[in-house]
Amino acid sequence: MTVPPMRIFGDPVLRERAREVERFDDPLAKLAEDLLLAMREYVGVGVAGNQIGALSRIFVYDDGTGPRWLVNPEIVEQTGEQELDEGCLSIPGLYFPVKRSMHVVAKGYDLKGEPVTVEGEELLARILQHETDHLDGMLFADRLSSKHRREMMKQMRERDLGAEAPRGQTL
Numbered sequence: 001m002t003v004p005p006m007r008i009f010g011d012p013v014l015r016e017r018a019r020e021v022e023r024f025d026d027p028l029a030k031l032a033e034d035l036l037l038a039m040r041e042y043v044g045v046g047v048a049g050n051q052i053g054a055l056s057r058i059f060v061y062d063d064g065t066g067p068r069w070l071v072n073p074e075i076v077e078q079t080g081e082q083e084l085d086e087g088c089l090s091i092p093g094l095y096f097p098v099k100r101s102m103h104v105v106a107k108g109y110d111l112k113g114e115p116v117t118v119e120g121e122e123l124l125a126r127i128l129q130h131e132t133d134h135l136d137g138m139l140f141a142d143r144l145s146s147k148h149r150r151e152m153m154k155q156m157r158e159r160d161l162g163a164e165a166p167r168g169q170t171l
Contacts, residue, residue, distance in 0.1 A: 003041040004034050004052040009091045009139065009156065013050050018057045018135040021071050024113035028058070032069050032111055035060040039067070044089045046127045048134030051090050059131035063124040070108040070118060073132050077105035082122065086130065086140050094155055096148040098140050100126050 007013055021028060031054055039047040039060050046061035058071045080102030085095040104125040106118045120128055130140060141152055 001033075001037060003037045006038060006042055006047075006089050006092075007051050007053055009141070011090075013053055013055065014090055014134070014139060015137045016050060016055055017137045018048070018050050018055045021056050021058055021109075024071070024109070024111065028056070028071070029111060031056060031058060032060065035069070036067055038089075042089045045123070046131045047089065048131045050134055050137075057135045059135065061124075061127045061131060063120070063127055068118075069111055070106060070116070070128075070131075071111065071113075073106050073108040073128070073135065075104055075106050075129065075132055077103075078125075078129075079103045082126070084126070086126065088130070088140050090134075091139065091141060091152070091156070093159070094152055096140075096144050096152055098143050100129050100143075104128050106132065 031049065034052060035047050035049065035058065038052050039062065045063060046059055048059040049056045057073065058069060059073070060067055060069050078101035081099060082102045083097050083099045086098040087095040102125060103121050106128045108116060110116050118128060141149060144152060
């Protein structure tokens with residue numbers, strides 16, 4: 001199976017809001033498999049549809065308990081706060097502190113169209129927020145302080161980032 005290429009910062013698809021999934025069918029299952037392949041190949045803990053060029057509201061994630069998918073995710077509750085270094089497969093090799101909620105409840109659907117609720121803290125909460133942001137056309141860079149955003153842009157220019165994402169664990 002061919003691993004889909006990771007879309008990198010600067011690709012306009014990363015800034016588009018993904019469309020709601022309306023059909024839970026074989027093409028959705030194929031997209032889910034492609035997302036899983038990409039997450040494993042690029043050694044991430046989550047990959048959203050638009051990161052591989054699919055403008056569908058679906059992401060795969062694995063917080064260490066095995067891969068799961070969330071279709072048409074919606075964050076319905078957020079409490080607490082955490083600030084940790086965060087990275088992204090679409091901005092490879094760069095990590096900066098990002099404030100996120102400590103506890104999150106997300107609702108959506110599984111691959112068969114059955115409603116699911118996912119509740120997470122710490123890493124899982126961060127993953128759910130990060131991947132939902134992707135589907136809304138937002139990158140973790142948008143959540144950086146102005147100081148860290150300037151530093152990120154400087155490092156991206158110095159490293160001439162824009163090629164295929166390297167292998168290494170990031171969100």
